[in-house]
Amino acid sequence: MYAFKFERPTTVRQAVNLLAKNEEGKLLAGGHSLIPVMKLRLASPSVLIDLSKVEGLSGVEVTPRSVVIGAMTKHKDVANSKELQAVMPGLAAVPGSIGDPHVRQVGTIGGSLANNDPNADYPAATLGLGATIITSKRKIPADAYFKGMFETALEPDEIITKVSFPIAKKAAYQKFKHPASGFALVGVFVSKRGSEIRVAVTGAGANGVFRVPSFEEALKKRFSPKSLEGLTHTAAGLNSDIHASAEYRAHLIGVMARRAVAAANEKGGAED
Amino acid sequence: MLPVSMTVNGKAVTATVDPRTLLVQYLRDNLRLTGTHVGCDTSQCGACVVHVDGAARKSCTMFAWQAEGAKVTTIEGVANGEKLHPMQEAFREHHGLQCGYCTPGMIMSAIDMVNRKGNDLDDNTIRHELEGNLCRCTGYHNIVKAISAGARAMKG
Structure with missing residues (x-):
């Protein structure tokens, strides 16, 4: 692994500024995709911007028409959300199928969508429900978000903060x-x-x-x-x-x- | 290099490490707690599983500094003095191992499994929950028996 520095911002604004300042910087969420590729030297960020201390990025909120999931919400917390299971069990089942129990205790929805692995599960649910990706600067409809293998519409200094899924009856x-x-x-x-x-x-x-x-x-x-x-x-x-x-x-x-x-x-x- | 401090098995520890240092390296190389193993180093095999703030984590796939201030429990920290943890005792009793390399991770995962799923675990649940722990010797049969018995024994 190549050497790097790290930062631990506490607000989205600080994290965005750090991203803007460090062209070779990368955000660290659960790390279970990023750290393995850093070990393989396929990624060599100059700065890791750890999002774990940023307030307000986690949680599942069910409203009458949509389910809003914070970007840093862990797979196990989405899978175990009783509110989500009640309104849309089909979505709640998706994170439960990711990786293994240890991975689900750290992996996040924002990390999965920002990485856009061609074999990942959340991209299917996001596109399959026509969700909206809410970032530090705008709202991106799922149809305009996925741009190819490991490619998304995210700009270099843009951070996913939430994902809003419309509630589908089926x-x-x-x-x-x-x-x-x-x-x-x-x-x-x-x-x-x-x-x-x-x-x-x-x-x-x-x-x-x-x-x-x-x-x-x-x-x-x-x-x-x-x-x-x-x-x-x-x-x-x-x-x-x-x-x-x-x-x-x-x-x-x-x-x-x-x-x-x-x-x-x-x-x-x-x-x- | 930077100082990283955390509580490991109830003891406050500090070591000065490179930011690249993985938690498992911090535990093994800096603290000499070599019960936590590195099997695959690609977050698949689970030999490196420890508890970080109460949740099972693959310590090969997090940096030591990510555990700054955290409470970490390793296999060395689960026994009560000379008395084995009920899950350790169950692995011994049911011979839930052959070479023993995966065993620390198996036991840490098993304890986490009980914490999340309760003391009455059917074999199907245990096998499903062991998705992240690989054993290349046993065929899992005795591991599953051990976890089932250990889970019941943890009820006290």
């Missing part, structure tokens, strides 16, 4: 885990909020998370796994590696989407 995530790493080989998040249907896929795309318009159209007619029968996703543009070919991942998108719709119907109440 929402569920289904993940086909890589058996060793536990990362999503393919994960599909589906939601239905009024007439808005979203299907978001993680793990499969060479450019990270993406939506599947043809599945969304089919589900608009009837939000049922049956609506997706016979529909396939192209293997073009999907990842292909020793773990799974692009064709296999394409097949899994259909399977996981149907399972997610079934789970959403089960967990999200009766069809309307």
Whole structure:
């Protein structure tokens, strides 16, 4: 690991100023993606700006129409939120599937979204619900936020402070885990909020998370796994590696989407 | 180099370290608490699990300075003098180990598991919760038995 300095700001403003001042600076949240890549010398920040002392970045707040999660809220606290489980169990289930118990005690939603790992789970939920990423300077809709593998719309001196998820009557995530790493080989998040249907896929795309318009159209007619029968996703543009070919991942998108719709119907109440 | 202070196993400690020093290096190299192991060094195997302010953490994936002011418990700190912690005793009784390399992390994770999930743990829960701890010898069977018994014994 290359040498670095570190800072421990206590306000978002201080953290933003430190980011602006240090071009090679990086924010440290849970650190379970950043520290391993620093060990591998794939990242060499000059300054680590530790967000753990910044006040007011943690918590899950449920309002009548949305769930607002602070950027530094740990996976276990989102997974265990009774309020969230009551209004949108499909979202609460997402962080519970990340990593292992030790990772969930430190990993954060803001860290996951800022990193935008192409196999991460939160990007699927964020895009699959049409959430809004609230930063130190603006609000970014999920559709404009994810820009490719490890790429986001965040500017160099911008910090995620919260994520606002609209409450969908039906929402569920289904993940086909890589058996060793536990990362999503393919994960599909589906939601239905009024007439808005979203299907978001993680793990499969060479450019990270993406939506599947043809599945969304089919589900608009009837939000049922049956609506997706016979529909396939192209293997073009999907990842292909020793773990799974692009064709296999394409097949899994259909399977996981149907399972997610079934789970959403089960967990999200009766069809309307 | 900077001084980093914390409470480890109930004792106030300070050491002057490079910012790159991981918590596990601080514990092993500076404090000579070598019960906490480094297995994979990539936050997967769980041999390095310690408790930081009451929560199980992989000490290979945090810097020592992140634990400034924290209360850290390692495997050396769970026994009561000569009397083993009930979870340690259960691992001994049920032979929940072969080579023993993963055992400190297993026990620290098991105690954390009981703290979070209670004393009555079914095998399925235990196996699921052990996702972050790898053992390359035992096949986990006796580890699961040990944790189940240790969890009940922790009720006192």
